[in-house]
Amino acid sequence: MLMRTRPGPAVEPHRHGMSQWRLIWRRFRRHKLAMAGLIITLAFYFVALFAEFLAPYGTDYLDDDYPYAPPQTIRFSGGLHVDGYKTTVDDETYEQTFTTDPSAEVPVGFFVKGDEYRLFGLIPWDRHLIGPEEPGAPMFLLGADRNGHDLLSELIHGTRVSMTIGLVGVVVAFVLGVTLGGISGYVGGRTDTAIQRVVEFFMSLPHLPLWLGLAAALPPDWGPLTRYFAITVVLAMIGWTHLAREVRGRFLALRQEEFVTAARLDGCSRGRVIFRHLLPSTSSHLIAQLSLSIPAMILAETALSFLGLGLQAPVVSWGVLLQDAQNIRVLSSAPWLMLPGLAVVTAVLALNFAGDGLRDAADPYRK
Structure with missing residues (x-):
């Protein structure tokens, strides 16, 4: 008597010959929101890389004859121009x-001559992507702030600071959390107990008062950007605790699995078991945590600068630009000052969408 068997799942052609990273990229491309988030994120970092060239003006430029000037519209009639005031x-x-x-x-042109700068900090240049053809003519495509700064230029320059200043802190917290959490979960015993007591101590420290204390304790002759960078690194060194707890829990669940036992019996050292066998098995979770840490750092910088505890002028960041949006009366007459908040929301959503797609693509149990 013949037994009828149920057909198994169809196997995609050429899938078995693909590397792990190619499989991850293949699954990631199917996630439409993740692809959109990745493109938007790359666009933000492109703006950050070429900020001086893309911005019509430098960070020091202002025209105090046009405070709170409204946004202008670009028109084309016999040539490119914007409406005057x-x-x-x-x-x-x-x-x-x-x-x-x-x-x-006001005539407008591309690749116009303007404020001098150094492209990538090395190449002296004075060309900007767009700007007024007549030096000193008013051009505020997104409006001006209370001092007459061009908001579009400030947004572009602020992108570099807000999108990059927290990356070092994220890397420090990620390395400490993965390393100490992995050792705690895999080794166990007294080592696990000691590391967990250290974790609990750091988790009990309140971050906002600590931020205020560090801001007051740093040398006053340091520049505002250096001070914020130092505080970010110090806080990252105590902000690894949540990731360490989660990595420890994952390792506790995986260290009894057969592939870990086989690696130990094969003579692998503890470091090799952790970094070659256990960490790849938790890659999807680690990618998700890393992708969420970057927008969290962006939000922290924006919130603290908005409250006056983070970056301060003349440094330009999205949080510093939002300080002008604290007055309701000002917002009623100049609502374009809320545009830095839109940039924050867009960047955070894009990073979250890209992170979700990377997590799903790196999950070995997802098809």
Whole structure:
């Protein structure tokens, strides 16, 4: 009597000959939101890399004749130009307001000559992607702040600081969390007990008062960017505890598996078992944690700078730019000052979508 068997799952052609990283990339490309998040994230870092060239003005440029000037519209009629401004003065309060005036055209060009800078910090150059053809002519595509700074230029320069300043802290916290958590979970015994007591001590420290104490204790002659970088690194060295706890739990569950026992019987050292066998088995979880740590650092910088505890002017970051958005009366007349908040939301969502896609693609149990 013939037995009817159920057909197994279809195997994709050429899949068995692909490397692990190619399989991860193959699964990642199917995640539409993850691909969109990756493209947006790469676009942010592209802007950060070429900030001086992409920004119409440098960070020191301001035109105090146009405080809170509204955004201009680019038009094309016989040439590229933006609308000029018309000034109105209130007879009672003498408050000066600006409105766009289509009759006063300001010519705009590409690769125009402007403020001098060093591309990548090395190459002296003075060309900008877009800017007014007449030096000193007002061009504020996204409006101006209270001092007459171009908001578009400030946003572009702030992208470099907000998207990169926390990366070193994330790497430090990630390395400490994975290493100490892995040792604690795999070795166990007194080593596990000692590491967990250290973890509990660091977890009991309140981060906001510690941030305030570090900000007051650092040398006053350090620049604002150096001070924030130092505080970020110090806080990263005590912020590895949650990752260490999670890695420890994963290793406790995996160290009794057959492939770990086989590696030990084959004579593998503890370090080889941890880094060659256990860590790859938790790669999807580690990727998710790493992808979530970067937007968390961006949000921390934005929140602390917004409250005046992080970066301070003249350093330009998204959090520093949002300090002008604390006044409701100002926002009612200049709502474009909230645009740095939109940049923060977009960057955080893009990083989260890309991280979710990487986690799913690296999970060996997902098809």
